[in-house]
Amino acid sequence: MKPSKDPQPRSANNSIVDVAVLARVSVATVSRVLSGQRDKNDDVDRRVRQAAATLNYSVNAAAKALRSKVSGVLGVVAPKPIDFPASQLISELEPAAKKAGKNLALALAETQQELDDKVRSLILRDIDGLIVIAPQNCRLPSTKDATNSPGTPIIQLLGHNASPQVSWIGIDTTAAMRAAMQHLADANATSIAFLSPTLDSGMVSDALVAFQSSDQITELIRNPAWTTCGACTIRRGYDDALRMFADKDETPDGIICGNDQIALGVLQALNQLHIVVPDQVMVVSFGDSPLALMSEPSLTSVCPPYRTMAHEAIRLLLLESEGTRRLYPHTTFPPQIIDRGSTRKLMHV
Amino acid sequence: MKPSKDPQPRSANNSIVDVAVLARVSVATVSRVLSGQRDKNDDVDRRVRQAAATLNYSVNAAAKALRSKVSGVLGVVAPKPIDFPASQLISELEPAAKKAGKNLALALAETQQELDDKVRSLILRDIDGLIVIAPQNCRLPSTKDATNSPGTPIIQLLGHNASPQVSWIGIDTTAAMRAAMQHLADANATSIAFLSPTLDSGMVSDALVAFQSSDQITELIRNPAWTTCGACTIRRGYDDALRMFADKDETPDGIICGNDQIALGVLQALNQLHIVVPDQVMVVSFGDSPLALMSEPSLTSVCPPYRTMAHEAIRLLLLESEGTRRLYPHTTFPPQIIDRGSTRKLMHV
DNA sequence: TTGTAGGCGTTATCAA
């Protein structure tokens, strides 16, 4: 049923003036009602909303941005091609941004040069904030250029090159390592091995330190030869595991892997040696990639707190774009252990 | 009157008027030079560009969009969470869009409801075109609503529910299947098995038809029991392969897998049976996911033509947004075989 | 080819 008037529900050719006329108020009032500045629930409010609905009206984003200096857009720079962590972060960023009334403008960068370009380009587009998921081997900003005009708040996600001039949200790798060890200890592991990534490869780099210095559970590290560094590949995990279990006299009963690929290799080696996971040896990995669900048994993995990081990034950006204060906090969040088949649940006795 | 002394390189507070004053021309001329309407390489051109550079000026996107009705933004709707094909497509779409001077606005959707919302929301934001990478089990549009006002060209990528009212770009699965078989035939395979996804699961659904009806090489399909349907999991591939090779009398020497996970399971089974890949049996899979590089040997895989699809999508969108004609072409592109360790290269004799 | 001037649709200002 339509109202008695002549609604003209044509495509979005309607402007705020049409709504004002139909609602018999001024354009200013329409603007206030529709932007939430006018909170009353009276007749004016109803008339305006009714008119807007009838005309199928929605505000023109460009005009709004031009006038109010708020574009309603958050920029996101991610690695090209988009890797798994970036896709997870973006998947969490988008709903969080939407909930704050922001859209996402996505740019990708592969090199430092591209990163600089994209950052500049986005900032010039009047975005309300910028989130950078830095590609490997890239710094932000490369030079503290005119890029970072005081206008746009910037926040870096992941990476470990965060300059003191840039807000940063990352993973608490120390807590991650501790959680992994505690998880194994709780399941009665007595001797733990650690297959670390090479030290320069980021995410778990200082996890090695945490591993070797974790106070309460140091006694779990029996053999220095069980701490290895190397590539994040299936083959590396396979080779290291074979080597570790060559000497039947002394073998670990818990293995922490720098990522899921390494863990997959470990699993293959153990399977070949007829060592049963998790009964004889337990395995924990970092990253919780899709791989973790594919293996047999599935991998207990330390999952980066993507959702928490995304929400915090949005929150910070909103905060900084409103207030005048501009701090550059460096925040880390502890990841969560996803318990799966490769570790044994502790039985309550 | 100090041309080079006091350039005011402050943040982007400068407008086209400042540039015009500094270059001693009118704002119209500045607009024309900077938007490429004025092609001459004369003194005026140089003065304008010099002034713009000096003032660190760049056009205000909002004002430009408001006035010219062209926002310079393409909308992209992708599944939430972003899956591998979507991340590949986006990784190709972004540079292609950038090259055309467009930015990407990214929205994610998980349900039909969300898809409709995001499509509507993006179209209302005055985007120049919309690319939809449809989530599973979603249709576009759900109802031919006011969403598809004649204003914004829309194109769907992947999925197989493309309505005749929507432009669509997909994969030529028939060609894909043919290429896989031809690849095996060229490497002297004589009997081929096909581990198909369940028929409703999209991508390779009609590949089964192509498999069974491929004219020239039908003789390669020896045994109907070698064509199976099932889940796209490692275990399924493992189980099917074990079953297939239980009877030593008659076994295939080429296996085509519906995706990389199935292929991984096949590889594991063959390895366990001490059947050497590719010497005794060759394996080809669909999808070319990161998994393909992780296996031992690495997987020869049929790679969807992400780049081609992305470029064609951008091209079509640009075309439709300029011309008045609005066709709804349905296009498919053949994928490319990435030759890796799981198939044997044909030796030239 | 160049300049002038009028809007694009909205929000902010200010007076009522």
Added chain:
DNA sequence: TTGATAACGCCTACAA
């Protein structure tokens, strides 16, 4: 609280 009006920064007829 509401309404009239002036920007916001740019593009584009139209005139010179």
